[in-house]
Amino acid sequence: MVKSVTLREAWSGEADCRNCALRTSALFAGLTEKDFDLIHDPIDQFNLKPGTALYKTGDVGDYMYTVRAGAIKLVQYLPDGSQRIVRIVRGTDVLGLEALLDDGYHHDAIALQRSEVCRFPTRVVRSLSQDNPQLHRELMARWQRALNEADAWLTELSTGSARQRVARLLLRLVRDRESSECELFSREDMGAMLGITTETASRTIAGFKRESLLVESRPNNFILDIPNLRRLAED
Amino acid sequence: MVKSVTLREAWSGEADCRNCALRTSALFAGLTEKDFDLIHDPIDQFNLKPGTALYKTGDVGDYMYTVRAGAIKLVQYLPDGSQRIVRIVRGTDVLGLEALLDDGYHHDAIALQRSEVCRFPTRVVRSLSQDNPQLHRELMARWQRALNEADAWLTELSTGSARQRVARLLLRLVRDRESSECELFSREDMGAMLGITTETASRTIAGFKRESLLVESRPNNFILDIPNLRRLAED
DNA sequence: CGAGCAGTTGAAGTCAGTCAAGAACTGTGG
DNA sequence: CCACAGTTCTTGACTGACTTCAACTGCTCG
Numbered sequence: 001m002v003k004s005v006t007l008r009e010a011w012s013g014e015a016d017c018r019n020c021a022l023r024t025s026a027l028f029a030g031l032t033e034k035d036f037d038l039i040h041d042p043i044d045q046f047n048l049k050p051g052t053a054l055y056k057t058g059d060v061g062d063y064m065y066t067v068r069a070g071a072i073k074l075v076q077y078l079p080d081g082s083q084r085i086v087r088i089v090r091g092t093d094v095l096g097l098e099a100l101l102d103d104g105y106h107h108d109a110i111a112l113q114r115s116e117v118c119r120f121p122t123r124v125v126r127s128l129s130q131d132n133p134q135l136h137r138e139l140m141a142r143w144q145r146a147l148n149e150a151d152a153w154l155t156e157l158s159t160g161s162a163r164q165r166v167a168r169l170l171l172r173l174v175r176d177r178e179s180s181e182c183e184l185f186s187r188e189d190m191g192a193m194l195g196i197t198t199e200t201a202s203r204t205i206a207g208f209k210r211e212s213l214l215v216e217s218r219p220n221n222f223i224l225d226i227p228n229l230r231r232l233a234e235d
Numbered sequence: 236m237v238k239s240v241t242l243r244e245a246w247s248g249e250a251d252c253r254n255c256a257l258r259t260s261a262l263f264a265g266l267t268e269k270d271f272d273l274i275h276d277p278i279d280q281f282n283l284k285p286g287t288a289l290y291k292t293g294d295v296g297d298y299m300y301t302v303r304a305g306a307i308k309l310v311q312y313l314p315d316g317s318q319r320i321v322r323i324v325r326g327t328d329v330l331g332l333e334a335l336l337d338d339g340y341h342h343d344a345i346a347l348q349r350s351e352v353c354r355f356p357t358r359v360v361r362s363l364s365q366d367n368p369q370l371h372r373e374l375m376a377r378w379q380r381a382l383n384e385a386d387a388w389l390t391e392l393s394t395g396s397a398r399q400r401v402a403r404l405l406l407r408l409v410r411d412r413e414s415s416e417c418e419l420f421s422r423e424d425m426g427a428m429l430g431i432t433t434e435t436a437s438r439t440i441a442g443f444k445r446e447s448l449l450v451e452s453r454p455n456n457f458i459l460d461i462p463n464l465r466r467l468a469e470d
Numbered sequence: 471c472g473a474g475c476a477g478t479t480g481a482a483g484t485c486a487g488t489c490a491a492g493a494a495c496t497g498t499g500g
Numbered sequence: 501c502c503a504c505a506g507t508t509c510t511t512g513a514c515t516g517a518c519t520t521c522a523a524c525t526g527c528t529c530g
Binding site: 078086098100107130139140150153154155156158195233234235 | 376390
Binding site: 161162197 | 519
């Protein structure tokens, strides 16, 4: 089990929103300059090492986050203590939507890889969305995207043989990417994503390497044989 | 495989919204009388027999639905043709939120039991939510609820042994109910919900009956031994 | 250098999948 | 009312995939 790092250590200063590469694709794309002045102030940026927790289940939802780079896992726990990763949040996605409603966060949010996130107060979004139809619409779209992810997670990553699930996970990691190269997660995390054991995850990956479906380009970086993986994933 | 019935046959007239028992708990709880006149008109009510499809994946999302009684399954298909039930919608829930955004529906929505639903045009919700913060908020809450369901479906119903999954499904069916009695689904549907085969579902249910965790009160109606099922579900 | 951890691999056991057959139920038409 | 076809449910035997437990390797980091 990776040990946690406090958020404080990960603080890297105030965000440069105006020049943020994600601006057009991100949550606040539709804001005017005036709105923008309002929200810029309280935004902080963090660089996360793997294992850092952004928040824990039940924490008060004072903040929401956008992911600039890397990957964050959302974890839920079963009564018996076993964990299940219900989603990973990457790219331009938003984290902590549930904070807009009453209650606290519904997952543990933990960095899987080196990641950069921006943090902003929930109250800002809440007040802006009151009288900003475009932001309102953007929020609904975010919620729907999360729901799509959740459904896909179930149908693609929790159905079929271990080989199929691993193949589908790998393909998912390089979707909407220019290259067919990707960084892998720990076997333990892969297991928790796919509902299989660490050992089975390890064996399956090892098998894929032997069959050259995966080629290690540099440590923990793999090039995928997409066509053959796809064939495997589909039947 | 149950054969489909057309929606037309299920039409049972215009809805009596004003006296609807669900009104206070449902989507439109916060509307004024004036708003109400606006939406009442185009609402139709349907009585569905098991197997009736409300909509199919990809259909144009002109309508949304509330469930008054019964249960609707949301089904997704894998490339190889196998199906997975990603959620069931019951009670006062809303169906077809995704229609508020651009694209069509994301699932097949099919009645599991005799059900009653009300249908209303998506455009009505879209226009009302523009300048009605309370409806806006209500919509976000609905989305979040769907997301919670999706997450629970993954952690509770797609994790652990077949016995655990079935036990958790049964407990889920009587949650927020006065009695510990419930109607079961077909073994095929249970399998598609839990990611197990029909045979395994059947064997597990049969086993539960033998162990008196389930007692059949009348045909296809079962009383649950909640404490023992809970013990089973948790470890 | 050694402790600790992630990954790998092996051997044994088990649970669920598969294939197949029979039982129970449903609805239909005579 | 009964006979029949067509489902769905159940049960059995067998197989295979995944889990479990355990040992060993190689890395990283104090």
